[in-house]
Amino acid sequence: MDELVKHGNREEGRKTPVQGAGGPKLLDRLRESLRTRHYSRRTEEAYSHWVKRFIYFHGVRHPKEMAEPEINAFLTHLAVKGQVSASTQNQALCALLYLYKYVIGREVGEFGDVVRARKPKRLPVVLTREEIKVVLGHLAGDKWLMASLMYGTGLRLMECLRLRVQDIDFRQSEITIRDGKGGKDRRTMLPQTLSAPVQAHLLKVKKTHEQDLSHGWGQASMPEALGRKYPNASTEWRWQWVFPQENRWKNLKTGEEGRHHADESILQKAFKRAVNQAGLVKRASCHTLRHSFATHLLENGHDIRTVQELLGHKDVRTTMIYTHVLNRGGQGVPSPIDSL
Template identity: 45%
Template sequence: MAKSPFLESVRTEIRTRQYSYRTEKSYLYWVRQFILFNDKKHPEVMSNPEIERFLNHLAVNRGVSPGTQNQALCAIIFVYKHVLKREIENLQYKMTKTPRRMPTVLNPDEVASILGNMEGEYWLITALLYGCGLRINEALSLRVKDIDLKSRNLLVFNGKGRKDRYTLIPGNLRENMERQIDHVRSVHESDLADGFGLTSVPASLHKKYGPIMKDLGWQYVFPSSTRCIHPHAHHWRSTCRHCQPV
């Protein structure tokens, strides 16, 4: 299927601004849905009425959550502001509303029961989520360089809100993390011996420090079991081990 030149221009703008791959997929999905809903009209010939009808459709007919509706709105605003260079203001639409509920929190016994039924990397990932307060994508995006076992510091790079933060690794996970990093080292050495061993790095670093793509520190702490092409590898076409799929 031929790629849409307009959607490709949106993709380029998203990557230029170094948004996450998850955001890229989300924005492209909602822009595509917006266009299809409006009989495939080009966004350039549409304005507030079409945007409002689409947002109302999401709230009334599809019953999406407030977060989902806002995500669609952000994608559309991004297109008009950064791709079409137009400001969209004074939108009038029905906002999705859901009642506030108290979050469900697992007690220590329930957490222990869950961890007791897991093993290997999945156990360690889940233990990090619980012990370090990580989100799933933050755990899966960890690099070896982000882990300081001596001080037990863990760097969350480009986390929620594209912000960095430090957190502490629980003492009882230290040995498990050491074994995991040893595993990554072994896999990486094997890949290097086979002529592979590259990993994905931010585009700006790739241009300046290409060789770091083979550095152990930049390898994922939880690499995939198979080699793959990174979805952002538009400037280099090399096989690497991306993080575990969600």
């Protein structure tokens, strides 16, 4: 395996295999390819993870030396030994297919009798309106506002955290989600009850931004190459995060300081505490707010195509999972024991 050398990053006590000094490293080529095609950073991290696990599973062999049988064996191992979910196994498969097609330059054929993790059909966890009220009652400040926006608009967690000032149109009562899942933009409503709280929150954020500017900073990270195209835009108010970090980050080498958007774990932990304080036994997370948004819209009689657009689903079949509310199931049929 002359093309693989050892690298400084460690995983499971071993060093990451990469290509030799004669060319770009394998994982660097993978990341460069993903960025060229505008895949998200999370996809980049996930694909790199699965490629490394695939290589280690086969004794640190180069992927060019392997093909369908080795991929089959790895996927089967994940399903049988690892007992991973179907979505996890599919993610690993997508990562390997991408590696072979775009990095190695070889199409992969049939996999034979690969053991697939069976994808269970599960209904999403949904909170009732009363449960939503109780949970939100245990949140305060910007955490209450973030959770309220997620329930009131159907935003995903990261879509909420990545909102910029210019994405909120108070006159049109609209919120624009930029570069959502799948790299798509979409619009959703700005709830009337949240318009005033959002404006009051932005006044505080603007004051903090002006203080940062007075200290010589106040720059927000810009998407892709816009920072180079518009070098002064990062300090403009419209590009600032709606939910910035409480403390500025600092580059110890350059001395630069700035603010990123709030970390997702902050709201996740606060929401989990709120669910526990509310005494709920449902396994609710921040994403449950999005499920509840869609379910309650359908309960109110809105058509599924409208809900699909608001959620940003590419296929209406994804949205169809929320139609379980239209079939009352056991709630619509009296039990025979009730007539005894």
